[in-house]
Amino acid sequence: MKHLPRLLKIISVAAKYRLDKLAPASGRSRLLGMVLGTLGLPWTGNAVRKLPPADRLRAALEELGPIYIKFGQLLSTRRDFLPHDISEALQSLQDKVPGFSKPGIHEIIEANLGIDWQQYFQHVDTSPLASASIAQVHAATLTSGEEVVIKVLRPNIEQTIRQDIHLLKWVATIIERYIPNGKRLRPKEVIADYEHVILGELNLTSEGANASLLRRNFDNSLLLYVPKVYWDISRETMLVSERIQGIPVSDIDTLRAHNVDLKRLAEIGVEIFFTQVFDHSFFHADMHPGNIFVDPENPTSPRYIAIDCAIIGSLSNDDQQYLARNLLAIFKRDYRKVAELHVECGWVPPDTRVVEFEAAMRTVCEPIFERPLRDISFGYLLVQLFRTAGRFNMEVQPSLVLLQKTLLNVEGLGRQLYPDLDLWQTALPFLERWNKRRMQPSYLWKELKTHVPDWIEQFPHLPQLVLDSMQHQQNLQSIHQRMQEQLAMQQQAIERQQASTKRWRVAALLSITAAVAIWYFILN
Numbered sequence: 001m002k003h004l005p006r007l008l009k010i011i012s013v014a015a016k017y018r019l020d021k022l023a024p025a026s027g028r029s030r031l032l033g034m035v036l037g038t039l040g041l042p043w044t045g046n047a048v049r050k051l052p053p054a055d056r057l058r059a060a061l062e063e064l065g066p067i068y069i070k071f072g073q074l075l076s077t078r079r080d081f082l083p084h085d086i087s088e089a090l091q092s093l094q095d096k097v098p099g100f101s102k103p104g105i106h107e108i109i110e111a112n113l114g115i116d117w118q119q120y121f122q123h124v125d126t127s128p129l130a131s132a133s134i135a136q137v138h139a140a141t142l143t144s145g146e147e148v149v150i151k152v153l154r155p156n157i158e159q160t161i162r163q164d165i166h167l168l169k170w171v172a173t174i175i176e177r178y179i180p181n182g183k184r185l186r187p188k189e190v191i192a193d194y195e196h197v198i199l200g201e202l203n204l205t206s207e208g209a210n211a212s213l214l215r216r217n218f219d220n221s222l223l224l225y226v227p228k229v230y231w232d233i234s235r236e237t238m239l240v241s242e243r244i245q246g247i248p249v250s251d252i253d254t255l256r257a258h259n260v261d262l263k264r265l266a267e268i269g270v271e272i273f274f275t276q277v278f279d280h281s282f283f284h285a286d287m288h289p290g291n292i293f294v295d296p297e298n299p300t301s302p303r304y305i306a307i308d309c310a311i312i313g314s315l316s317n318d319d320q321q322y323l324a325r326n327l328l329a330i331f332k333r334d335y336r337k338v339a340e341l342h343v344e345c346g347w348v349p350p351d352t353r354v355v356e357f358e359a360a361m362r363t364v365c366e367p368i369f370e371r372p373l374r375d376i377s378f379g380y381l382l383v384q385l386f387r388t389a390g391r392f393n394m395e396v397q398p399s400l401v402l403l404q405k406t407l408l409n410v411e412g413l414g415r416q417l418y419p420d421l422d423l424w425q426t427a428l429p430f431l432e433r434w435n436k437r438r439m440q441p442s443y444l445w446k447e448l449k450t451h452v453p454d455w456i457e458q459f460p461h462l463p464q465l466v467l468d469s470m471q472h473q474q475n476l477q478s479i480h481q482r483m484q485e486q487l488a489m490q491q492q493a494i495e496r497q498q499a500s501t502k503r504w505r506v507a508a509l510l511s512i513t514a515a516v517a518i519w520y521f522i523l524n
């Protein structure tokens with residue numbers, strides 16, 4: 001079994017940090033507890049055991065290495081079912097790892113492009129600008145003099161990831177089968193999510209395509225800049241982009257030194273997020289501070305720069321509607337409306353009791369609204385909405401979970417820049433504008449125009465569709481008629497049966513009466 005050494009490593013780390021104790025007491029397996037307790041004896045009394053459970057999980061993932069760190073980072077976004085302390089601890093996982101130098105960057109370029117690297121580049125830095133679990137980034141200058149960065153995947157990373165995913169799937173099956181309440185943790189779903197995201201990150205062409213679309217969406221925008229991709233020299237495992245020179249958004253001292261209006265910067269962040277979600281339906285979903293920079297050229301109206309578009313979210317019309325209408329209702333503390341929307345739109349089963357849903361929403365939201373505005377988290381409210389809807393059997397779409405995670409990031413970032421950021425004030429007019437716009441003739445006309453080509457395409461099929469529908473109607477009518485006939489026949493049969501039962505009863509009664517009369521006659 002080729003996975004054995006890796007599996008043993010996972011088991012020993014689980015024993016060292018007693019990960020079984022992360023489960024609530026009611027969901028613990030005694031057998032697993034005994035096994036890990038025995039294997040973990042060498043670490044009894046070790047300082048790590050005194051850490052809170054959430055920190056033990058974080059330390060365990062760090063010990064298991066970059067792929068598991070990435071897994072933990074993704075897991076941290078599942079606030080819809082993870083306890084708060086665990087998602088917080090996982091969010092602070094850092095995957096800064098030493099860079100690789102074999103094969104060298106020149107060799108990688110030549111292997112990808114099939115020609116001498118100097119044909120395209122004047123200079124390429126051999127030591128990386130940054131390195132993480134999956135890729136590393138090198139600064140370079142093109143022969144044209146343009147400054148670029150080259151992002152390349154780590155050697156054999158795909159193979160390592162696939163092996164680890166295989167193992168994690170196996171562990172997920174064990175958890176589902178043998179751990180009490182293990183299914184509730186949805187381990188298979190979590191691994192499938194991870195697989196989707198991480199394998200997506202292995203395709204740098206797709207990251208480049210995302211960056212190109214985001215750049216087009218914000219073409220000439222004063223709010224956001226996205227670096228250009230050099231497609232002619234980019235490949236699936238090597239992405240060349242324009243090098244940007246901005247201030248990292250987390251470097252608040254430098255932003256202040258450039259007189260950047262931090263309040264405005266925080267508000268612009270929210271505006272960009274809502275523009276992406278509601279206007280473009282295409283949002284950057286990896287908004288951690290390492291991926292966001294600020295161009296301080298115009299400090300009163302600074303511009304953001306976003307890199308690393310590997311993870312992108314997109315909302316369907318339904319998702320957009322769900323989000324906008326519910327957020328507006330929550331803003332107004334109209335929990336009845338939230339509940340009614342869920343039933344009306346079919347997001348929860350039709351037999352859901354609106355009053356119960358309303359009460360559940362009120363119970364979770366009211367304590368939140370009691371806090372000062374600066375402490376109210378929009379993302380957390382969404383977590384509560386999804387949790388409540390989940391309790392009433394709504395399956396929350398992964399795109400909405402990704403959005404909620406991004407919102408938490410945007411919010412966290414905004415509040416770091418400007419702690420009094422009133423997200424509601426920035427977002428509310430935006431949502432209302434969006435809602436109104438949907439009712440305006442220009443929007444309806446635009447919607448109509450997008451559907452017209454489909455209708456034109458369908459037009460030649462219209463007579464056939466009408467005939468099919470008439471035939472269908474006729475079939476339905478004859479089925480209906482046949483059912484009526486069968487029902488009438490069954491009714492007649494029942495009536496006949498009842499009449500015959502009645503006749504038998506009368507005959508039996510008459511016979512008994514006759515027998516009693518005869519008996520009486522004999523006796524007298």
Ligand SMILES: Nc1ncnc2c1ncn2[C@@H]1O[C@H](COP(=O)(O)OP(=O)(O)OP(=O)(O)O)[C@@H](O)[C@H]1O
Nearest residue numbers: 130132135136137149227241242243244290307308
């Ligand atoms: N276009 C760019 N211009 C300047 N620096 C860049 C550019 N792209 C990336 N970098 C630098 O490289 C770092 C890592 O880039 P990127 O986030 O794309 O890689 P990653 O492997 O996905 O990292 P992580 O997993 O930490 O997000 C960035 O934080 C930034 O410092």
